[in-house]
Amino acid sequence: xxxxxxxxxxxxxxxxxxxxxxxxxxxxxxxxxxxxxxxxxxxxxxxxxxxxxxxxxxxxxxxxxxxxxxxxxxxxxxxxxxxxxxxxxxxxxxxxxxxxxxxxxxxxxxxxxxxxxxxxxxxxxxxxxxxxxxxxxxxxxxxxxxxxxxxxxxxxxxxxxxxxxxxxxxxxxxxxxxxxxxxxxxxxxxxxxxxxxxxxxxxxxxxxxxxxxxxxxxxxxxxxxxxxxxxxxxxxxxxxxxxxxxxxxxxxxxxxxxxxxxxxxxxxxxxxxxxxxxxxxxxxxxxxxxxxxxxxxxxxxxxxxxxxxxxxxxxxxxxxxxxxxxxxxxxxxxxxxxxxxxxxxxxxxxxxxxxxxxxxxxxxxxxxxxxxxxxxxxxxxxxxxxxxxxxxxxxxxxxxxxxxxxxxxxxxxxxxxxxxxxxxxxxxxxxxxxxxxxxxxxxxxxxxxxxxxxxxxxxxxxxxxxxxxxxxxxxxxxxxxxxxxxxxxxxxxxxxxxxxxxxxxxxxxxxxxxxxxxxxxxxxxxxxxxxxxxxxxxxxxxxxxxxxxxxxxxxxxxxxxxxxxxxxxxxxxxxxxxxxxxxxxxxxxxxxxxxxxxxxxxxxxxxxxxxxxxxxxxxxxxxxxxxxxxxxxxxxxxxxxxxxxxxxxxxxxxxxxxxxxxxxxxxxxxxxxxxxxxxxxxxxxxx
Numbered sequence: 001x002x003x004x005x006x007x008x009x010x011x012x013x014x015x016x017x018x019x020x021x022x023x024x025x026x027x028x029x030x031x032x033x034x035x036x037x038x039x040x041x042x043x044x045x046x047x048x049x050x051x052x053x054x055x056x057x058x059x060x061x062x063x064x065x066x067x068x069x070x071x072x073x074x075x076x077x078x079x080x081x082x083x084x085x086x087x088x089x090x091x092x093x094x095x096x097x098x099x100x101x102x103x104x105x106x107x108x109x110x111x112x113x114x115x116x117x118x119x120x121x122x123x124x125x126x127x128x129x130x131x132x133x134x135x136x137x138x139x140x141x142x143x144x145x146x147x148x149x150x151x152x153x154x155x156x157x158x159x160x161x162x163x164x165x166x167x168x169x170x171x172x173x174x175x176x177x178x179x180x181x182x183x184x185x186x187x188x189x190x191x192x193x194x195x196x197x198x199x200x201x202x203x204x205x206x207x208x209x210x211x212x213x214x215x216x217x218x219x220x221x222x223x224x225x226x227x228x229x230x231x232x233x234x235x236x237x238x239x240x241x242x243x244x245x246x247x248x249x250x251x252x253x254x255x256x257x258x259x260x261x262x263x264x265x266x267x268x269x270x271x272x273x274x275x276x277x278x279x280x281x282x283x284x285x286x287x288x289x290x291x292x293x294x295x296x297x298x299x300x301x302x303x304x305x306x307x308x309x310x311x312x313x314x315x316x317x318x319x320x321x322x323x324x325x326x327x328x329x330x331x332x333x334x335x336x337x338x339x340x341x342x343x344x345x346x347x348x349x350x351x352x353x354x355x356x357x358x359x360x361x362x363x364x365x366x367x368x369x370x371x372x373x374x375x376x377x378x379x380x381x382x383x384x385x386x387x388x389x390x391x392x393x394x395x396x397x398x399x400x401x402x403x404x405x406x407x408x409x410x411x412x413x414x415x416x417x418x419x420x421x422x423x424x425x426x427x428x429x430x431x432x433x434x435x436x437x438x439x440x441x442x443x444x445x446x447x448x449x450x451x452x453x454x455x456x457x458x459x460x461x462x463x464x465x466x467x468x469x470x471x472x473x474x475x476x477x478x479x480x481x482x483x484x485x486x487x488x489x490x491x492x493x494x495x496x497x498x499x500x501x502x503x504x505x506x507x508x509x510x511x512x513x514x515x516x517x518x519x520x521x522x523x524x525x526x527x528x529x530x531x532x533x534x535x536x537x538x539x540x541x542x543x544x545x546x547x548x549x550x551x552x553x554x555x556x557x558x559x560x561x562x563x564x565x566x567x568x569x570x571x572x573x574x575x576x577x578x579x580x581x582x583x584x585x586x587x588x589x590x591x592x593x594x595x596x597x598x599x600x601x602x603x604x605x606x607x608x609x610x611x612x613x614x615x616x617x618x619x620x621x622x623x624x625x626x627x628x629x630x631x632x633x634x635x636x637x638x639x640x641x642x643x644x645x646x647x648x649x650x651x652x653x654x655x656x657x658x659x660x661x662x663x664x665x666x667x668x669x670x671x672x673x674x675x676x677x678x679x680x681x682x683x684x685x686x687x
Contacts, residue, residue, distance in 0.1 A: 096145050096212065099133040099245055103149050103174065103208045104182050106131075110151065110240050119282055121238040124154030125161065128206065130242040132230055138249050140217030140225045140306075146170075147210040149178070150237075152203055161207045165195035174210035177201045184208065220316030224307035226414065232262060232280040232300040239283040244302060246276045252306050257410045260300035278302055291590060292598040293660065296406045296416075305412045310456065311467040313413030318461060320366055325386055328370035335390040344427035347393050348434075349443050355384045356439050365421065380436035381421040385459070394426040398433065400455040400472060403448070403658055404601055420450060424457075433472055440513035442553045448507060448604050448658055451475045475605075480506035482608040484582060489615045490686070494569035494576050498537070502559040507604055509549070509557040516550060528561070536582065537565040569686060577683040578620075582610050584654060584680060586673035596666045606656040611649065617686045618643035624650065627679040631672030633659040639679050652680065 094100075106129035113119045129149040136142040150161055164187065166172060177185040177198045187196035198207060218226060230244040246265075248254065250272050265276040280300065288295075338354050339347035360377045369386035372378025381397065388395035399418035401407070406417055424431045432444045450472055457468040483503045490496040504512060519527055529542040540563040549555040569576040590602055614620070624641035631637075639652045654676065661669045 095143055096133060096135055099135065099145065099247065100173070100210075101129075101131055101147060103129065103147070103178065103206075103210070106149055106241060107178065107182075107206055113240070113282070119238075119240065121153075121240075121284070123237055123285065125157035126151040126153065126238050126240060127234075127242070128240045130239055131245075132228075132243075133245040134227065134247065136225060136246070136248040136252065136306075138252070140223070142215040142225070144213045144215055144228075145173075145210070146213075147174070148208075150207045152201060152205050152207060154203060158201050158203060162198050162201045163195045164198060164207075164209060167211060167213065170211040170213045172209075172211050174208055176208060178206035178208045180204065218316075220320070220415075221308055221312050221413075222316060222319075224305065224309070224312050226305040226308040226412065227303055229296070229301050229303040230278070232278075232302075233260075233283045233286055234299075235286050235288045235295070238285055239280070241279070241281050242283070243277065243279040246304060248274050248306070250274045255305050255308065255411050257303045257305075257408075257412045258301070259296065259408065260298050262300045262302050265302075276304075289593065289596055289598050289600075291600045291602070292596075293601055294404065294406050297408055298598055303412060303414075308412050308414075310411075310413045313415075314456065314458065314461075314467060317458060321459065324366060324382075325369045325389065327390060328373070331370050331373045331387065332390045334373065335387045338387070339391045339393075343391070343393055345425065345432065347391055348388060348395070348425040348427070348432070351384060351387045351391065351393075352434055352436075352443055355380050355387070355436060356441065359383050361436070379421065381423050384434065384436055385423050388423070388425065396424040396426065396431070396457050397459040398422050398424050398455045398470065399458050400450050401453050402450060403453060403603060407660075418456060421458075422446075422450070422455075431470075438510060438514055439517070440510050440553050445479075445506070445510075446472060446475075448475065448480060478505065478607070480508070480605050480607050482508055482606075484608070484610045486581060486610070486612045487615065488568060488578075488581075488612060490569050490576065490578075490617075494571065495564075495566045496568040497562065497564050498568070499562050500560070504557045510553075512557050513550060513553070516547075529563075533561060533563055537563065537568075539567075540565045570683075572683070572685060576686045578612075578614060578617075578686055579683060580681050581612055583677065584608070585677060586656070587670070587677050591666075591670040591673040594670070596661075596663045598663065600661040600666060600669070601658075602656065602661060602669075603658045605658045606654055608654045610652045612651075613644075614648040614650075614686065616646055617648040618646045620648045620684060620686045623685050624682075627675075629672060629675045629679070631656075632661060632665050632669050633657050635659075635669075635672055637672075637676045637679070641684070648684075648686070650684065 110119075110126075110128045127148065128151050129147065131145075131147040133145040133147075134142050146167075150157070152158055152161060164175060174184070175187055175196065175198075177200055179185065179200075185199045187198050201207065218224065227246065230242075232242045233239060246254075250269055252274070254276075263278050263280050265278045268275040268277075283300075286299070292298075335351065339350050341347075342350065358376055359372070359380050361380050362377060363379070364372070365379050365382065367378050367382070369378075369382055372383050373386065385395050385397050398421070400420040400422055401418050402420055405419060410417075420435075420437075423434045423436070425434060433446055433450075434444065435441060435446055435450065437447070452474040453472050455470050455472055457470060461468075481504075485501045487499040488496055489498075516524075525542065525545045528545055529540070533540050533542050543562040543564065544560075546560040548558040548560075550557065567579070568581075569578045571577075584606070590600065621641040621643045624639075626641075627637070627639040629637040635656050637652070637654045639650070641648060641650045643649075
């Protein structure tokens with residue numbers, strides 16, 4: 001064996017073979033020397049420690065083997081994590097032994113509460129015990145224990161809970177069917193079945209599962225740790241007892257992000273460790289409300305972190321992307337060909353349109369940009385940013401918080417807040433933001449869900465800790481607009497014909513273009529009539545259709561069609577009454593409930609004008625009283641009628657901005673919706 005440590009690291013690959021030879025010789029001294037040499041060459045490798053521990057066991061020194069493994073774990077918790085289970089098998093206490101809970105005690109507490117009638121859950125299953133304990137080590141690695149017990153109260157719960165799949169990267173401590181006697185029946189392994197089948201599970205039993213996961217230090221947060229968010233309630237099942245325990249080194253500084261009515265933690269410091277315990281009991285399932293903000297905003301929950309700042313999070317993302325944008329000669333030639341040497345806004349327009357038209361989108365945000373270009377498939381924002389850089393056009397990658405995302409401002413960074421990746425092109429001292437989410441999007445158009453939202457510049461950056469925040473531009477007037485003009489001619493029975501012109505800008509036009517994309521011309525009129533016109537006007541038969549702007553993303557999309565429609569008006573008082581045409585039905589869409597406990601999201605915005613011209617009915621204008629209604633956040637509605645050239649012209653205008661309606665403001669919003677619906681639902685007497 002080589003005793004000199006000089007150049008030992010470069011010879012490490014040979015030392016493993018020498019260790020094998022030493023083992024074959026059955027010479028304890030040679031084996032110890034070989035393992036020690038390999039340990040010096042590879043100090044973060046667990047195999048030399050295992051060899052030394054194995055030699056100690058061969059000498060009958062079980063405690064010595066435990067000590068070897070324990071010392072290694074203390075020095076390198078993450079690198080030596082695979083030694084932890086082996087050490088436990090040798091009789092050493094598990095690192096989480098002091099924090100485990102007896103499931104039988106949790107069941108007994110639940111049954112006592114039922115017997116005392118303190119709880120009465122009618123659901124098919126109850127989460128009797130939801131316990132998470134996480135022991136975090138100084139290097140950011142951790143052991144995470146999850147212990148759950150479900151009460152099975154229906155046959156549906158038997159089917160749902162009767163099979164268990166071990167989470168990836170976890171190992172099982174306890175798993176099985178817990179009978180009323182307290183006996184635990186461990187699962188069966190059935191060939192061809194994904195997961196483990198729990199034996200003899202029946203209504204009245206409990207399912208108990210306890211697993212441990214080994215967590216490496218997060219790569220995306222160098223020097224930091226971000227815990228998983230722990231929830232104390234759900235929309236599906238009652239929680240009888242839910243508890244989170246966090247154990248960290250006393251010197252580790254923590255930041256917390258509680259939501260809803262999360263409990264305050266109990267704190268304890270002992271033996272250089274800080275313990276924090278959150279507990280909540282007897283929480284009934286919450287009732288989901290339609291259109292509510294994301295549950296993460298209001299469900300009671302807690303998340304914690306150590307140095308999990310946005311700057312650190314961005315630095316991690318940038319590190320990952322650092323080698324993903326290597327310049328490729330073929331991609332550079334393509335960028336120059338597409339731009340024709342144009343730079344700034346002109347060149348960006350050409351690249352933008354090419355990317356939308358030629359690159360199929362997927363979710364591979366961290367792929368190799370040159371490979372995405374070559375395959376014509378990948379994350380379009382990444383591809384566009386890459387090609388812009390190769391063409392010499394200043395551009396930035398930006399991550400944006402969407403309107404419907406969690407709006408809580410938190411010091412803790414996470415990957416679920418800024419989920420939209422867009423590109424900003426810098427030209428003429430201004431930035432034009434580009435979204436690549438769908439084809440048919442005009443250059444410079446931003447979805448309503450992104451406008452006026454906060455964002456963070458991801459690339460480029462000068463400082464690895466740079467945290468540059470921007471606010472995206474607000475919407476300009478008319479960007480999201482719909483205008484519908486109907487010319488109606490009625491016969492004496494109330495049947496009629498109509499000529500319609502519909503003009504769309506913004507998201508509605510983009511959605512229409514994507515819906516029409518790929519529809520063969522031979523069946524376009526039939527599809528348009530069946531799926532659209534006949535649903536707007538019951539029984540309508542379309543006679544003609546013309547579409548303008550279908551292939552021009554920067555132009556408005558215009559439909560012109562003629563149709564025959566039965567019973568556009570109904571007999572009334574010796575004459576006719578025009579039925580409501582194209583009502584918005586705001587109450588049905590947004591305000592069905594009389595009151596709310598959570599904030600309502602109203603989206604997308606509506607900027608809609610409907611003009612109905614009824615030929616030869618001008619004298620009916622006096623039968624309609626003008627209507628003006630104002631609502632929250634600038635919402636407004638007007639409706640009026642006038643006589644024009646012997647015709648009746650009815651004009652309705654509705655502006656409903658995107659908004660978040662709090663429970664306190666909800667009654668006013670309901671009144672606005674009902675007033676609009678009442679106005680639009682009125683029939684208009686005709687002469």
